Amino acid sequence: xxxxxxxxxxxxxxxxxxxxxxxxxxxxxxxxxxxxxxxxxxxxxxxxxxxxxxxxxxxxxxxxxxxxxxxxxxxxxxxxxxxxxxxxxxxxxxxxxxxxxxxxxxxxxxx
Numbered sequence: 001x002x003x004x005x006x007x008x009x010x011x012x013x014x015x016x017x018x019x020x021x022x023x024x025x026x027x028x029x030x031x032x033x034x035x036x037x038x039x040x041x042x043x044x045x046x047x048x049x050x051x052x053x054x055x056x057x058x059x060x061x062x063x064x065x066x067x068x069x070x071x072x073x074x075x076x077x078x079x080x081x082x083x084x085x086x087x088x089x090x091x092x093x094x095x096x097x098x099x100x101x102x103x104x105x106x107x108x109x110x111x
Contacts, residue, residue, distance in 0.1 A: 009048050013057070016042065017098055020064060024107065029072050036061050036068075056095040063089050063104055070111050083111055 016039045023032035040061055043054050066086050069075055075082045090104045 009046055014098055029068055032068055036065050059093050060100045
């Protein structure tokens with residue numbers, strides 16, 4: 001992914017989202033955490049993305065990070081609390097570009 005040079009930032013966003021979704025679903029937790037970090041840096045660097053979209057992608061990354069922790073068992077006894085918190089955070093998301101909100105809702109059900 002780092003060697004690719006997409007002419008359009010929208011394509012790059014879609015690829016980054018899809019990459020993270022695949023890593024999450026394949027349970028490659030460490031790679032997914034790294035992908036979240038890389039995506040976060042890309043969003044901060046990319047000047048052509050509007051601020052409201054940046055905020056939505058940050059929300060997506062935060063929620064996906066919490067879901068990774070939950071799925072990997074990091075929350076222990078507080079699992080139900082965090083599952084509910086994630087559900088509320090998803091419902092408060094500001095947008096659903098590229099279907100990210102729907103993907104989060106679907107994957108939160110399986111936790």
